[in-house]
Each structure stands twice: as structure tokens, then as C-alpha cells.
Amino acid sequence: MNLIAAILLSVIGFTQAFLDPARLLQPPTDAWPTYNGDYSGRRYSTLTKLNQANVDSLGLAWVFRLPADRAAQGGGGNSAQVIKGTPIEINGVIYVTTPDHVWAVDAHSGREVWRYIWPSKGGWHIGNRGAAAWRDSLYFETPDCNLVALNMVDGKERWHSSICDLEQFYYASAAPIVVKEHVITGVSGDDLDIPGYIESHDARTGKLEWRWYAHPDPGTPEAKTWPSVEAMMHGGGMTWVPSTYDAELNLLYFGTGNPQPVIAGQGREGSNLYTECIIALNPDTGKLKWYFQPSPHDTHDWDAVQTPVLFDGEINGQARKLLAQASRNGWFFVLDRVTGQRLVSSEFVRTNWALGVDAKGQPIPNPAKQPKSDGVLVTPNQSGAVNWPSPSFDPDTGLFYANAARAWSVYYLYDDSDKPEGWGGNDRGGYSEAMLQAIDYKTGKIRWSHKWPGNGGLPSAGLLSTAGKLLFAGDPNSNFVALDPANGTPLWHAGLHANVTNAPITYELDGTQYVTVGAGDTLYAFAGH
């Protein structure tokens, strides 16, 4: 290689706005380069600079407040920005999103580097889970059904590619995940009985490579879990939350959302594959490897899209490659991630809707607790025992953490016709107790449970655990808290202006470990001093 090329290469290598994709295969330390920090979904950092001995020194480094938007287009939004996504941090710059917006923020000072606004044509502006990076491109999804690629250096648009159809009441909120040179996108939309799916787009050009629908092909044995092809092709299964990925097995893992019509299930008898399933897919071809269904024939809107966390562990003395999910319906599952075989099924909060589990380890829905015209009392409620906020798995404690609630509501059926469409019902009202559950993955038993005092609403905050023996969480009382992951004792906290609304990240910059979290419209960066 000649001298000029070598110099050019070294410039690129040290360029601020560039992510070497090899970084995505390593645990996050000096970067948080993808939604979950790395592909495993553990949200566990090996950094130990911050630890139990010095966590008292953790103090505010800076605050970045997102400016209020002009009125969001397309309905369902308001002018205040809310950070519901996980920012990514690469080479000292943080990239944070809200619907239609991306900001690049200097991780040293909290000052804006650049801002990008997508001109929206509509779609529900319910939230945006974050951006993905690959080399010098930044990708994010828009409510009006586009995957947008920006130049990471200056935030200028490179291209955009359609990922769904606004006309059919789809919209997009998920964070993309980049695997090799595939940008994996998910879609949303619960209003009008449409099929859910996941797509892969070429990272350089945005061209569609494959689409996997959350329903079987007509005529296959799995299609018999629907009463008709028409019901199956309008059956939902949205892909709300980003995937995890095992590079050795070359498998992408994600959950699918609720079947549709959402509440009125009488027109879709059967277990409704592949709705509310954990899916293993080949990212090069989009071919299904295996599936497991946390909620057959659900009628409560309990998307099984919670992060399928990947870790290696031991079950009954045998070393195995594992996948664990604490699902919205209140059940915790540990599967063999090679085959999909169920190893553990247990409740991580007490529920009242299942009649035990079937031979595959999948809960059996109690017909008496499916929605009725005069109302049935169900726990969890529609928001779930957990929702989209991220869990964490700590390999040091062997505990899977879920920021959960035990919540009740009454489910009503509004449409009892033979062919309901849309929702056809809803839940109403309720009571809720919030708690951080620490689950022993080998048995599914609760090792410890920290009840958040006071306001019992389902926490909107995700979790982060570290090798410094710290578990970071937001409580439902506007606090950002560090707990002892072994027993749930609070060790440190900061009182914020609002509840944490995203999941915290951590990274080391110039010898300092930062922990950065979003609450409402504000990004707070804490540093060990």
C-alpha cells in the first residue's frame, strides 16, 4: 500500500463519525454503538471504573434539552419531545432520536453538533426507539414509513427507502439494527388488521433484500392455526422492538406483536401463528429457523416483542446457548437459542389468565379470562407486566432483571359479531404496583423483588447492569437509581425533573465512565468524578 493510501486510511480510521462494524461484535466499552449496546441484548457493560465503592462520586456532567417541535404532523403527537429511544454513542458523539428528528450531541459537553428533521407525511408519532450506525451512515425509521440514511458527519440525508404503507395504517417507530450489511427494520400498526413483518435493506443503497411476514404461508400446517387465509393475512404480529443477533449461529432473534383484531378474537380461532412469538431468522435470507409462542391466541394486546436476551449459561448442569424473554403477559421463558426448545417457563409476576403450560411450555389461555361484553378482571392489564422498555441480564449474578408492574384492569368486548375488525374491545381502569424483579434464569424463580414505593405505574425505564456491580434503573417517582444487582438495595440516585423514559447507556471517554439517560425531553449525562 502506498504512503498516500495509508495516510487516507488512517484518517478514515480516526474519523469522528465512523463506526467500524466489527465494534458491533464486542461488548460496549468506549462506545454504545447499537440499540442494546451489543447484539446480545444483555445491556451489560464490562466497565468497572464506576463501582459500588465509588458510586457516590457519580454526579451530573451535563444536560441536553431537546427543543420543542412544531406541532407533529399526522396526529397522535404533541409538541414536547420525549426521549423513548436508546441513544448510541460513537467516538465522543451521541446520536439521539425522537419521531422525525435526529440530534448529534457532543458527549463531552452536551452541546448540539448537528440536527436533522425529516419532513413528515404523517403516521402515529408515538415514539422512536433510536438510530443504527454502519461505517459513516446513520439509519432511523420515520412514522410515515421510511427508512432514512444520513451521513454521520453532518446529518445530511443520503437516501430514504419505503418500509411500510401509511395508507394501510402502518407506521414505524422501531430502531433499525445493522447486521453485516443488512439494515433490519420493524413496523407498527394496530388499527386495521394488517400483517406484521420484518425487512432487510441493503446498508449502502437502501434496496429491499427480503421481507419476512409474521404469518405462515397458506397451505402449510402452521396456517391451520387460523380459521381462514383471509383472517391469517390480516392477523397482525407487528415488529416493534429491535432484534438481537448471534454472529456464530448467524441467527436474528426478535418477538412479534399481538394478533389482530386486537381484543375481539372470535373471528380468529386458533393459536394464530406467528403472532406473539419469539422468532429465530436467518438475516441473509429471511428464512425462519424456529419459533416459540409466549401467548397463543392472545386477546389482551400482549405483544411478545420484549428483547430476547442472549447469553451462555447452564441448565441442569449442562452448558447451553440460551435466550431469555420476560414477556408482556407476565411470563418468563428461557429457550435453547439453537433449537428453540423451551427450558424454563414461569411467571415473573403473578397472573390470572393462564391454565398452566402446554407440552411445548407455552401458556394455555383461560377462555374465562378472554374479554367479555360485561367485563372480566385480568392481570396483567393491557400495558402488561412489562412493555417495550429494555431488560438487562447480568452474567456475574446470573440474574435477569425486569422493571415490571403487577397491574389489573377490566377487559370489555365491544364487538361480539362473527367477524370483528380493528380492536373490537378494550380494557379500562385499574390498579398497579411497580417492582423491579430479579429472576434466576436457571429456575425462573424470583431471587429478589424491589417494590418501588409510592406511584405504582408501570415504569417507562429500561435497565443497565455493569461489571462494577451496579444496576441502573428509573423508578416511577422521577428518580434515576443505581441498585446493588445482588439484592436490589438502592445505592445512589439522582432526582430528575420527570420519570426516566428510555434505557440508560454507559461508555468510557477519556478515562471517565459516563452513564447517560433520558427523562422526557432531557438527556442527562452523569460521570464519575
Added chain:
Amino acid sequence: MILQLLAGAAMLAQPGPYQRQKVDPEAARRGRAIYSQYCINCHGALAKGTDSAPDLIRSPLVLRDRLGDEIGPALKRLPGHDSALTARQVIDITHFLKEQIEATAKDRSPVQSPNVLTGDIEAGRAYFNGAGRCSDCHSTTGDLAGIGRRYSDPADLEQRFLFPRRSKPVQVKVTPYKGQTISGALVRIDDFEVSLRDSEGQFHSFRRTAGVEIELDDPLSKHHELLDFYTDPDIHNVVRYLESLK
């Protein structure tokens, strides 16, 4: 005539490439009548399709249509649509179909309140005074007298019975380390602080350091515990009974 129709179309059109067609209720009413005459036998009373013809609510063609620009050509092209509808009639049908679609997309709200009065009054009375032990704290001639009159919608009564709102605050007693106990109405509590107002209205606030003791008394705790105890028939019986107390 054509110009007038087009002008009419322009008046009804909504600007912007994505925006959904704004439903004209008058046109939708006319469209429903046209639909009932020409379309209903095959496409069904609620446009959800039959064995003979597809669902028009979940149809991508209908969803894409704006004022007949897709439906008009489809009616000419697709078999089984022999009747010659005028352009005006086609537009009216689109308003009817868009109205049906909008109603479906909004049906997570009820059109009318659910009928929750399916229980048995006597069984409800027996539960109230027996297994439910409601009469331990409540009286049908006292605090619950005439409760059936207080809610115009029995579903509201059902909600308030299951998930009562706080009329009395949680009581709290805080004893600082080697200090005197202060009690009152809880203002706020988390893992780190607790605050209250005492009987004279004074505000007190404490850090929850080691040795600070806290006792909470929630008047609603019994209701919360009962959520694990009721059966759905119990609930419907009690609601029916309470609703009868006029």
C-alpha cells in the same frame, strides 16, 4: 354537469399527498343508500365481504382511493359490477366506505357503553354481607346509600367498586432515628424521601436514612387485596346489587 361534479370534487378534496379523505357525512349517507342498493348482496351489510366478494374495509385499493380515483376504474374493470354508477355516485360510495374504515380504525372506543348488569342481585347482596366482607367497612344505608343513583353508567360504578379512587389520603407515621414520631397524611414517598402534612396542615419532609422508621396505612389496601380474590361472577353480582340501591 361534469364541470360541476369536478368542482364538487375539488371542494371535497383534502390537500396533501398522504392525508386521508375527509369524510363528508351527507355524501356518506347518500353513499350508504347506493351501497345498499348495488353492493350489499355481495360485499355484505358492513362491507366486510362475503363468500362472493371481498372485504372493502381492509382493502388496500379502497384505502388508497381518493374520491373514486381507484374505485371508479376498478368498478369498470372487475367482473360483477354491471350497473353503471355515475361519477357522483362513486364519490358518495367512497365517502361511505371511508366512514366505515374510520369507524373501524377507532373501535378501541365503544360506540355504546358495555352492559355490565349481567349478575344476580341476591347473590350480590349475599356476597356483600358474606364472603366479600364489604359490610365490614361499608353500609348500604350509610356511605353506599343510593349508590345506584350516583352513576348514570353502571360501567362507571363497576370501575369505582373495583378501583376506588382515593377519598382519604394514605396515613403515615415517620420516626426519625432516636426522634419523635410525626404522623399525618402522606404527600409523597419514594426510596429516598418521605413527606407528609400533619393534622395542623404543616409540611414535614424526611430523608430515608438508616434508622428512619416508616409506617404506612392505606385505607384502600383491602380493595387492592380483593383483586386476587373476586371471581368475575362475584363482580357482576355485586355491581348488579349496588346498582339496585337507588
